[in-house]
Amino acid sequence: MIWNTYLRGFKLYLNVEKGLSDHSISAYERDVEKLARFVEKEFGELPIQALDINHIRSFLQELHQCDIDPRSQSRILSGLRAFSQYLILEGMIPSDVMEHIEAPKIARRIPEVLSIEEVKSLLESFDLSQPLAHRNRAMLEVLYACGLRVSELIHLHIDHIYEELEMIKVLGKNNKERLVPISQRALKYLNIYLSERKNGLIKAEARHLVFLNRRGRGLTRHMIYHIIKEAGERAGIEKNISPHTLRHCFATHLVEGGADLRAVQELLGHASIMTTEIYTHINNEYLRNTIHKFHPLNRS
Template sequence: MNWSTSLTQFQGYLQLEKSLSSNSVEAYLRDVRKLVQYFEITHQKISPLAVEVVHLQGFLEWINTLGMTPHSQARTISGIRAFYKFLIMEDMIQSDPTETIEAPKLQRKLPDTLSYQEIVQLFEGIDVSTPEGTRNKAMLETLYSSGLRVSELIELKLSNLYEDLGFLRVTGKGNKERLVPIGKDALKYIRVYLDGVRRHQTIKKGHEDFVFLNRRGTSLTRVMVFNIIKDLTAKVGLAKNVSPHTFRHSFATHLIEGGADLRAVQEMLGHESITTTEIYTHLDRDYLKQVIQEFHPRS
């Protein structure tokens, strides 16, 4: 079997059996293609079924000389591992050459978050006297209230908005659906936007079910949401690099600092592994100092 055939079969497996998004599928294929590129550059004619540990060790040395970051190297190794697990599962090979390959150790980076006061500062900086401001208020309240990814926000449908129950149905990574609670304030601002702005728009065909629309009556893009938040951050004079994901990080951090169950937060964020959610268990340093000052006998 050659690389082209095996990659085509791997692609079909990721799309049909794993139900991964097109972006995720392409990321996995890109990882394996790096290995193919290495064999081509080093003039090694090795089929995917004949790859051994020694070949992979040479590949790791090669990507390291390219200056790839540890995170990128770990991502590439993860994709190649998935490819060989697929070959094992299909009984194309008997042993997995990636089993003894170690990825670079990654330092877990705490995500940037906003304090509740900073969240309020941003919300109060929105000019709700304009149609765009009314929409932006509803949009950012939804981001913070439900911890959505930006892709989940722009894809949010009216048919998946259950106002009477206080829930949203969102489609996350891998096309997995989940129900997420949404707060009363966010629902209130969504209703103000729907009745006061969206109802009076001319909506383009195919965009009738999207909650958040631009002035041309089509769904928003990721870039638009990033720019809206960037402009708002500059307007209120907040000296932080704020993105849509910052609202998601803040949502999770504030819940856990308030005593929320880690499993519940995992479910709301749509994390497949709880280890991903555990990164939010960090506490605000000012809060820790306050605890020491209040309760330590020598403080």
């Protein structure tokens, strides 16, 4: 495929200069590969120096014709913007080919959240006499108590748990660190699991990680997704849930309880308050539903 040399350099740039996670690097690499395949098909062996805004626009038109949804298009554009910046830094193109490319408008989706009772049912769905149940319970308790992304949970370090302070240090997007309070309840289940963990298999390369699989290695996103889906089924929850659902619940329940939005932004590790504002919309929806359900004139 054309541009393979540039792709290798781009991956190194994302890792060393940008400090992105392996997951983000792989996603950006796929985005550029999509563009490269399109350019090769439509324009042949195009030198990277000849890439311009018209090629990008043709590529976006192709995505639209293939019914790629606006959210996916926007994500692909993020990868291409990073690639364009890399090419400029390396002196391969004279100007930013993405400068005048606008992202498609995306309707803001209000994420599905669980009620407090549903969260309790989810957390209590584990049979703690079963293998790995204490680990799984601890994971969900930490996700909900701290509002972590699944990647943050996977990479949580043993020495980043400050029990006396009731805080944990979280490595967020772009390797940005933040301190997040952790409840005594979550610490209780975490400590039960950590006591069990000492007696299990621990591979040297994963000894710093909190949550391990039965082979002593770190967990994957897919494993955690599967654990939560099974817990939801046991709890009788019919909503479509994922590890991110507990992060949404964390933020939503804080806002419903009157928490300051700036504080929630800090806890979630959002770079922009605009990202956190989605939870005010959820809160408004909650208030509307409350009125429809409980106002005497709305009852049939």
